Amino acid sequence: MSDLAKSFQKTKLASLPPEPPLIEEDREDDSSSASSMSSTGTIIPTPSQRPAPAISWSDYFAQEFYLERQSPSSIPAKFHVYLTPPTSPKAPLLVLHHGAGSSALSFALMAKELGRLMPEAGILAVEARDHGSVVWNSEGLVDNNLSIDRLSQDLVDMLQLTQTKMGWKELPTTVLVGHSLGGAVVTDAANKGLLGGKLLGYAVLDVVEGSAIDALKHMQAYLASRPKTFPTLDSAIEWHIRSRTLRNPQSARASVPSLLLQTPEGRWAWRTELSTTEIYWENWFSGMSSKFLGGKGAKLLILAGTDRLDKELMIGQMQGKYLTHPLGKFQLQVFPAAGHFLQEDQPEKTAEVVVEFVKRNDRSTLILPPKVSDLLAQGKKI
Numbered sequence: 476m477s478d479l480a481k482s483f484q485k486t487k488l489a490s491l492p493p494e495p496p497l498i499e500e501d502r503e504d505d506s507s508s509a510s511s512m513s514s515t516g517t518i519i520p521t522p523s524q525r526p527a528p529a530i531s532w533s534d535y536f537a538q539e540f541y542l543e544r545q546s547p548s549s550i551p552a553k554f555h556v557y558l559t560p561p562t563s564p565k566a567p568l569l570v571l572h573h574g575a576g577s578s579a580l581s582f583a584l585m586a587k588e589l590g591r592l593m594p595e596a597g598i599l600a601v602e603a604r605d606h607g608s609v610v611w612n613s614e615g616l617v618d619n620n621l622s623i624d625r626l627s628q629d630l631v632d633m634l635q636l637t638q639t640k641m642g643w644k645e646l647p648t649t650v651l652v653g654h655s656l657g658g659a660v661v662t663d664a665a666n667k668g669l670l671g672g673k674l675l676g677y678a679v680l681d682v683v684e685g686s687a688i689d690a691l692k693h694m695q696a697y698l699a700s701r702p703k704t705f706p707t708l709d710s711a712i713e714w715h716i717r718s719r720t721l722r723n724p725q726s727a728r729a730s731v732p733s734l735l736l737q738t739p740e741g742r743w744a745w746r747t748e749l750s751t752t753e754i755y756w757e758n759w760f761s762g763m764s765s766k767f768l769g770g771k772g773a774k775l776l777i778l779a780g781t782d783r784l785d786k787e788l789m790i791g792q793m794q795g796k797y798l799t800h801p802l803g804k805f806q807l808q809v810f811p812a813a814g815h816f817l818q819e820d821q822p823e824k825t826a827e828v829v830v831e832f833v834k835r836n837d838r839s840t841l842i843l844p845p846k847v848s849d850l851l852a853q854g855k856k857i
Contacts, residue, residue, distance in 0.1 A: 574655025676773030
């Protein structure tokens with residue numbers, strides 16, 4: 476959602492050059508986009524940017540699961556996740572939550588880089604209800620309640636179901652990473668202490684309360700300006716690159732197909748109709764800055780521009796650059812060359828920052844000096 480803030484803030488601040496002629500699918504369709512809202516202009520891709528065939532999830536994750544919740548005491552659900560398991564019980568688990576209208580595969584390239592930089596760590600990329608996962612209500616109907624309370628509880632449920640699926644005796648030490656709406660979800664989960672002492676920290680990618688709330692009044696108009704369908708997956712991938720929604724063609728090939736479903740007519744339509752989620756928009760982001768600053772655990776905020784910082788976060792940032800435990804402090808990184816989907820535009824850089832954040836705050840890797848009593852027992856002089 477902060478995507479919209481970026482788009483409309485730039486639109487208000489600068490006069491844009493005329494756009495080049497629209498491609499055929501743009502003439503035919505002009506409704507909502509289920510992915511990004513960071514575009515402020517349209518460019519024609521070079522031949523090297525034109526889409527190649529879509530990439531499989533298996534290039535980036537070890538396993539794909541549909542985790543079913545069917546106990547008599549709970550509401551049925553089928554959660555869709557991708558997992559690369561940790562190599563040992565002591566290794567951390569990085570849990571990745573996508574933004575509104577996006578999918579777990581928006582983290583595909585970043586996940587591969589995380590695996591290269593920290594091969595012992597586990598990576599769990601989850602999908603929200605109405606974004607690949609399905610939850611039913613007590614009457615057996617699909618429940619697309621996307622309130623922040625439901626989404627943060629879904630996240631914890633997916634973690635626990637993964638634990639059961641993998642036969643882990645306990646959850647690994649966990650780091651939550653959320654992009655856009657996903658940032659609001661992991662912040663809410665952390666603020667409520669839903670993971671207890673298993674939460675090492677949480678990272679929020681390119682969303683803050685202030686700019687997100689400011690953009691809400693523009694959101695429907697923005698969504699209405701986007702194509703409703705595409706004739707082929709390749710044309711959808713090309714549109715994301717041409718519109719600068721995504722700036723990394725390889726990531727577009729990995730993530731865009733997961734955003735679409737084929738219609739009976741053979742065209743490709745958005746899996747998630749964002750315009751119908753308007754009743755939840757303010758609920759997602761209201762109070763997010765206070766939750767982010769007040770949650771227990773290390774905190775990381777990565778932005779595509781410092782203009783997104785609101786007053787409350789600016790004050791928190793001035794209290795100190797890095798967080799160990801004191802509330803209010805957080806690590807801030809800015810990627811000015813990236814768009815809203817910074818984990819797709821710059822996956823290597825995003826992964827490097829997240830890995831460094833994890834290693835700095837992972838207390839299990841600290842090497843403490845020996846106790847004086849132990850040294851004396853060994854006959855060593857002090």
